[in-house]
Amino acid sequence: MSISHTLRSRYSTKLFDASKQITEQDFRAIKDALRFSPSSVNSQPWHFVIANTEAGKARIAKSAVGNFAYNKPKIENASHVVVFAVRTELSEDYLAHLLAVEDADGRYASADFKQSVSNGRGGFVTIHRELGDTQQWMQKQLYLNMGSTLLAAAAAGIDAVPMEGVDVDVLNQEFDLPAQGFNAVAVVSFGYRAEDDFNAALPKSRLPEDEIFSLI
Template identity: 40%
Template sequence: MNIVEISQTRYTTKHYDKTKKIPQDKLEQLLTVLRNSPSSVNSQPWHFFVIDNDIAKNKILPAVAEFNQPRITESSHTIIFCARSPLTEAHLTNLLNQEEQDGRFPVVGLKQAQDQGRHNFVELNSKTIESQLAWESKQLYIALGQLLFAATAIGIDSTPIEGFNATKMDEILGLKEKGLTSVVIAALGYRAENDGNAERPKSRLPKEQIFTFL
């Protein structure tokens, strides 16, 4: 499929076939896409919990809205997108060291410039705990978009899920102690035959209403 076909094919899956599991090689492709997702000043303010078994799924169900629970229990995999809260100095140092290890600073002075620029942007978006989390969440949603598109490209169905109680999820997974907070969930797998949403035509506003060319 080309990128237009992928965008026209992808939809939000409502019912999954529980008997079908995502092969490991395809899962690794999707995890690589998440790892490579862009983020502001390469802040990578995320951590992902990957769930592929009934025990772990049942553990998080109390935090998930009842109407969304079948998406968790029936799908092959569930990924919980978490933000680093707060974004610590240790994380920023770890980023800088990794960038240096990966050869991002071929010219003298680039490392210091990168570090200073990133700190400036983090501080700009961290006037409060809430503003920092809002900024980080934007980066997580970029990663979510990358994942949804990539999944369709390799024949995997998906469901983005906001219908859950983040406070309860954080408690269940002990995220506060880990310096994390849950932001959004994605279910991945293969649609069931009775998934009526698959048969409905895609509906979007016409381009004349949403694009302005200057």
């Protein structure tokens, strides 16, 4: 399947078939996307809570309350559900940890190159600290990850729906995320569409090329 066909055929699933489960082998594509998605200066400011059991999904579904109750079935009937969380800060300890992992993975042929990368990444972090937008910057990286993961799921023939319509405070409390240095941002459900999912039959609608592209 071409990437163009994948982009044109994927959609946000509104009704999952609860009887269909993603195999562990097929879900590996999702895990790989979550882990290997790009981020600015390889900051990887994320953590993911993955549920594939009824009990786990029920814990995440606690966040689909009040105005967000309409999303509860999308969590309960999916095969796997992932809570996307972002770091509360990019501490010096975390930056040192990143550098150590990169070094262990063989990214640095010399101490000078390693120090150069460390200085460059630290420089970007300092800029955003001074601007006061570190949280926004990290969330941008998380959404890059989400986009990559949605595309990876579609390429693997897996349906998905991203949801900001959840109570992130409930998720933070349920999974004790702030104590671990993270805050919940959104939830993505993965599985297979139900035959009567209305959104599957609707034509895709996007703005025309001449409206969104400027060729120079």
